[in-house]
Amino acid sequence: MDMIQIGIIGVSGHAKEHLRAIAYCEEQKLCRLAAAVIKPDADYKEYADGFRAKGVRVYREYAEMFTAERGTIDLIAIPTGIAFHEEHSVAALESGFNVLCEKPVAGTVAEAVHMKTAAEQTGKMLAIGYQYISSPMVQRVKQYTVNGTLGRMLSARTMAFGARDAIYYTRNAWAGKLSHLGKTIYDSPIQNAFAHFLMNMLYVASAVPGEGARVASVLMENYHAKDIESADTQSLLVTTSEQIPLCFLATHACEHHESVTEYHYEHGRIVWTPARTDVYTRNGNEEKLVDTLDNGNIPIQTLVFIDALNAIRNSCKPACTISTAMQQTIAIEHGFASSGGVKAIDKKYTSQSHRLKRPEGLSDTDAARYNTVINDIVPAMKNAFAADETFSDAQLPWAVPGKVISI
Structure with missing residues (x-):
């Protein structure tokens, strides 16, 4: 398949680890960061300007990105807080994207079951970023x-x-x-x-x-x-x-x-x-x-992305389902x-x-x-x-x- 296109929700906090991992994978020609959701906050203007200079499309809301990028993005990275894992993952899966969600799965079993059901019903990959599992x-x-x-x-x-x-x-x-x-x-x-x-x-x-x-x-x-x-x-x-x-x-x-x-x-x-x-x-x-x-020598956070990309490319299960x-x-x-x-x-x-x-x-x-x-x-x-x-x-x-x- 062609180079895998990635979209990410957020750029602060743990998202910085995701961005470093994606950058490594880009250097290895494994993927390309195609789109990012950045809150309309002046603190993130530098990120937005930097992304646009690299041809990365910037959105203010994840729903906007999902609508605009349907059919062009292969994987959504979700490095958001625990309270948002279910909402973001289910929305991404139901919009037709594969998902790599940060650990833990969610705050409750009911939320985790909802995420699992969405993955099964859509046939899309839902990998969870327990990084040592891929190590x-x-x-x-x-x-x-x-x-x-x-x-x-x-x-x-x-x-x-x-x-x-x-x-x-x-x-x-x-x-x-x-x-x-x-x-x-x-x-x-x-x-x-x-x-x-x-x-x-x-x-x-x-x-x-x-x-x-x-x-x-x-x-x-x-x-x-x-x-x-x-x-x-x-x-x-x-x-x-x-x-x-x-x-x-x-x-x-x-x-x-x-x-x-x-x-x-x-x-x-x-x-x-x-x-x-x-x-x-x-x-x-x-x-x-x-x-x-x-x-x-490869950082374990990067190994999670490599594993998810391989799972998409080879139509197989990720290391941590x-x-x-x-x-x-x-x-x-x-x-x-x-x-x-x-x-x-x-x-x-x-x-x-x-x-x-x-x-x-x-x-x-x-x-x-x-x-x-x-x-x-x-x-x-x-x-x-x-x-x-x-x-x-x-x-x-x-x-x-x-x-x-x-x-």
């Missing part, structure tokens, strides 16, 4: 499950620390919110910044090529130490339909950055991090490192029900830090209160991770157990 490392780890090289997968667990100060929660109108513009979004670590890692576990846990595991039950704990509506600290235990437990501990209420997933098999384990993956075989109590994996990705949505929606909402962590268990970047003009006194962290959260989480425990299992003084919800 060489996760694809290789998936093959260990599919091929049974290490035996049957027994469990997986993830620990993710990602320091976020108050600036993070002012970057847009919905950060740290449970809802936005009347729509449920559950913005939180495992729904947003760390959603990739849950999706990785669900994807790898299925022994079916190209498919992810199905969620059978959920047990979740949601807390906030920061002055936000939603959670900044979470534990999640998902049991798949194949009875494989997937445990996840995550927090933004820290001064630490670290992410690791362990996949446990009958005859070995795989330790995944964003930068490197180590594969171990096990004989009795002895482990042997047998393989080390990396993602190569709506059917696979919506399992994360199922886990999150039922997870917040499992925890009975979000529990506030008493201030006696938290401290204030100013080690992260702060806005200009903020006084030293205010800066000292700018980042709220949970006391001793790093060693506490690492101990719980090693023991496959939730926060309440680990008997942390601020933790309250959730209830198991079967799907």
Whole structure:
């Protein structure tokens, strides 16, 4: 087919990552950015002028672009906020476009089902931008499950620390919110910044090529130490339909950055991090490192676009389909029900830090209160991770157990 034509909704926030990925693909002659929706805001005039100079058609509303570009654009990129994923994706699909929507799928299961139905009824591709799914490392780890090289997968667990100060929660109108513009979004670590890692576990846990595991039950704990509506600290235990437990501990209420997933098999384990993956075989109590994996030199966000473009060109499924990705949505929606909402962590268990970047003009006194962290959260989480425990299992003084919800 001819070079794939792309339209994008938005240019700010995460859209900048999409634009960088598209630019790389353009250099490789894989696609062309043909149209963009830019809000009628003076701040974006430079973008509009730059796009027009390159022959990119600029629109003020997505409906205007969909009407004008029907039959000329092959793929719509949707890097908009969670509250808009359903609206934008369904409108694009029903207008005859293939879609690459940013993760997560949506805020609710009902929205995800609507998106899936629209894709099925229109026959158009709906890929979800869980970028690690397209990465060489996760694809290789998936093959260990599919091929049974290490035996049957027994469990997986993830620990993710990602320091976020108050600036993070002012970057847009919905950060740290449970809802936005009347729509449920559950913005939180495992729904947003760390959603990739849950999706990785669900994807790898299925022994079916190209498919992810199905969620059978959920047990979740949601807390906030920061002055936000939603959670900044979470534990999640998902049991798949194949009875494989997937445990996840995550927090933004820290001064630490670290992410690791362990996949446990009958005859070995795989330790995944964003930068490197180590594969171990096990004989009795002895482990042997047998393989080390990396993602190569292409940014993982770019790999998502390359995968979507290949799927369109070859009329095949993308690496992360709506059917696979919506399992994360199922886990999150039922997870917040499992925890009975979000529990506030008493201030006696938290401290204030100013080690992260702060806005200009903020006084030293205010800066000292700018980042709220949970006391001793790093060693506490690492101990719980090693023991496959939730926060309440680990008997942390601020933790309250959730209830198991079967799907």
